[in-house]
Amino acid sequence: MSAPRTARERARAELTDEIKAAARRQLESSGAESLSLRAISRELGMVSSALYRYFPSRDELLTALIIDAYNALGEAAEKAAQQEYPHPREAWIAVYAAVRDWSRANRHEYALIYGSPIAGYQAPQDTVQPAARVPLVLMRILSQAHAEGWLTELNAPEPTGRLAEQVDVLAGLAPGVPKWMLLRLAIAWTQLFGMISFELFGQLVGSMDPADDFFAETSRQMAAYVGIS
Amino acid sequence: MSAPRTARERARAELTDEIKAAARRQLESSGAESLSLRAISRELGMVSSALYRYFPSRDELLTALIIDAYNALGEAAEKAAQQEYPHPREAWIAVYAAVRDWSRANRHEYALIYGSPIAGYQAPQDTVQPAARVPLVLMRILSQAHAEGWLTELNAPEPTGRLAEQVDVLAGLAPGVPKWMLLRLAIAWTQLFGMISFELFGQLVGSMDPADDFFAETSRQMAAYVGIS
DNA sequence: TCACAATAGAGAGCACTGCTCTCGCAAACC
DNA sequence: GGTTTGCGAGAGCAGTGCTCTCTATTGTGA
Numbered sequence: 001m002s003a004p005r006t007a008r009e010r011a012r013a014e015l016t017d018e019i020k021a022a023a024r025r026q027l028e029s030s031g032a033e034s035l036s037l038r039a040i041s042r043e044l045g046m047v048s049s050a051l052y053r054y055f056p057s058r059d060e061l062l063t064a065l066i067i068d069a070y071n072a073l074g075e076a077a078e079k080a081a082q083q084e085y086p087h088p089r090e091a092w093i094a095v096y097a098a099v100r101d102w103s104r105a106n107r108h109e110y111a112l113i114y115g116s117p118i119a120g121y122q123a124p125q126d127t128v129q130p131a132a133r134v135p136l137v138l139m140r141i142l143s144q145a146h147a148e149g150w151l152t153e154l155n156a157p158e159p160t161g162r163l164a165e166q167v168d169v170l171a172g173l174a175p176g177v178p179k180w181m182l183l184r185l186a187i188a189w190t191q192l193f194g195m196i197s198f199e200l201f202g203q204l205v206g207s208m209d210p211a212d213d214f215f216a217e218t219s220r221q222m223a224a225y226v227g228i229s
Numbered sequence: 230m231s232a233p234r235t236a237r238e239r240a241r242a243e244l245t246d247e248i249k250a251a252a253r254r255q256l257e258s259s260g261a262e263s264l265s266l267r268a269i270s271r272e273l274g275m276v277s278s279a280l281y282r283y284f285p286s287r288d289e290l291l292t293a294l295i296i297d298a299y300n301a302l303g304e305a306a307e308k309a310a311q312q313e314y315p316h317p318r319e320a321w322i323a324v325y326a327a328v329r330d331w332s333r334a335n336r337h338e339y340a341l342i343y344g345s346p347i348a349g350y351q352a353p354q355d356t357v358q359p360a361a362r363v364p365l366v367l368m369r370i371l372s373q374a375h376a377e378g379w380l381t382e383l384n385a386p387e388p389t390g391r392l393a394e395q396v397d398v399l400a401g402l403a404p405g406v407p408k409w410m411l412l413r414l415a416i417a418w419t420q421l422f423g424m425i426s427f428e429l430f431g432q433l434v435g436s437m438d439p440a441d442d443f444f445a446e447t448s449r450q451m452a453a454y455v456g457i458s
Numbered sequence: 459t460c461a462c463a464a465t466a467g468a469g470a471g472c473a474c475t476g477c478t479c480t481c482g483c484a485a486a487c488c
Numbered sequence: 489g490g491t492t493t494g495c496g497a498g499a500g501c502a503g504t505g506c507t508c509t510c511t512a513t514t515g516t517g518a
Contacts, residue, residue: 003466006485007485008485008486008493008494011414012495017382031345031433032345033347036474036475037266037475037476038475038476039475040472046496046497047497047498048475048476048477049477049479049497049499050496050497051499052476053494053495057477058475058476058477087497093298097317097447109367111345111346112345114426114432115344115345115430116260116261116341116344117340117431118262119455126507128434131432132435135353139472141302142509149291152269159474162441162442163443163446166442166443169435169436170436183443183446183513186436186437187447187450188442189418190420190423190424190427190447191416191419191424191425192423192425193426193427193432194420194422194423194424195420195423196415197423197426197492198419198422199345201344201345204420204453205357206361206398207364207415208395208415210391212391213388213390213391213417215390216397216413217388217392218416218419221413221416222416235514236514237464237465237466237513237514237515237517240466241466265503265504265505265506266505266506267503268503275467275468276467276468277504277505278467278468278469278506278507278508279505280465281505281506281507282465282466287504287505287506290492338497439459442502445481
């Protein structure tokens with residue numbers, strides 16, 4: 001993140017961005033499967049072998065795009081959460097909508113991160129943190145709603161056994177929020193992306209497509225489900 | 230589905246199956262992206278151009294595999310539902326488990342049908358019916374549970390507007406089941422596959438992975454959510 | 459039964475891919 | 489100013505999907 005010093009370093013950073021931009025452009029028009037390094041190099045007016053000075057392989061380029069996509073989506077969600085809302089339910093719903101809007105506007109990038117993993121799947125370690133941004137936003141809403149006393153006390157059973165241990169990890173990030181609530185948050189999280197994947201990947205055709213109303217109603221129901229009164 | 234007559238027709242049907250079997254084998258080892266017609270033809274001891282007598286393109290082969298995968302998964306779900314259960318909740322949970330088990334045992338085929346759609350996405354019309362088998366199984370459980378009086382009467386609001394129309398389509402297949410219940414079924418359906426996709430695609434690493442307990446508890450909660458008392 | 463038509467596989471070839479290697483040129487550093 | 493480092497060009501390899509032509513085999517109607 002430090003500013004590049006020499007002309008060479010600056011040129012390198014710029015070209016790296018240009019390559020990613022061209023890749024993203026090509027992605028929008030034809031999907032990840034047919035993303036071609038040679039086509040990118042042609043678009044940039046350079047020879048294909050030169051591209052390997054910037055990305056050691058096609059998979060590395062894709063991994064870079066994946067991280068960027070996670071961050072762009074996370075940023076959209078965080079931006080939506082930063083607004084002022086009269087009730088945490090509205091914040092919850094706004095984040096849902098922001099996630100869906102970004103996904104619909106960048107469906108190929110969405111497919112890149114939430115679709116089938118690419119063949120030589122890269123070390124996911126670099127992607128773990130950016131991938132956590134959306135669930136963290138939802139968790140923060142819950143945490144804040146708890147602090148402000150907005151949460152209902154359903155008498156849902158507390159998780160036990162190994163599940164309790166797993167939920168405990170989340171609890172460290174949202175102190176005070178009941179465990180059953182964090183468990184339900186995880187369930188809602190998987191539901192959110194399942195629903196968006198179904199919409200984007202054509203699984204809703206013939207039933208809930210177009211999905212606007214289905215999505216809106218579901219985000220309301222899920223807010224209630226996790227305990228936002 | 231009629232029995233092949235001539236020797237040529239029989240040979241054709243057999244070779245078609247062998248090609249799909251080889252493709253499936255190759256799929257398991259390296260994923261859909263790197264599925265190669267030439268590698269398949271090599272494995273079968275024929276020249277690659279001969280393969281085009283059976284499948285006009287790579288995408289057509291993939292489409293055939295997709296349909297087979299939908300049917301295999303649907304069959305697994307139906308088989309689980311056919312058992313006798315003392316309570317519809319158990320049937321619901323068994324179907325959830327069957328879907329997950331099949332998906333874990335055939336993760337590349339799962340990715341083929343629930344991951345990102347392939348580039349030149351084939352006319353989905355042929356896939357619509359086999360794809361509907363799993364949700365239909367869940368719907369039948371709900372329908373039967375309703376007939377036997379197992380369903381709770383939550384005072385959930387009925388869907389309105391366009392959402393009501395979409396739910397009406399489902400209602401035609403499950404007469405008597407309240408609309409809010411069918412809506413929740415759709416939500417549970419997206420949750421189920423969102424959860425499985427997250428597990429198989431590595432999205433749960435660092436939180437709910439391994440997902441056995443999370444999955445089991447979620448299937449219980451979702452049964453309650455759709456109104457199975 | 460036999461000629462004709464339909465079908466299957468072989469082989470060569472085209473345009474494309476990711477990736478490697480070597481070779482010069484230019485910028486950065488001491 | 490000389491040396492090291494980084495960068496782009498170009499050729500080349502092994503692989504891909506797919507098309508076309510040619511030949512052999514199988515099925516069928518007169």
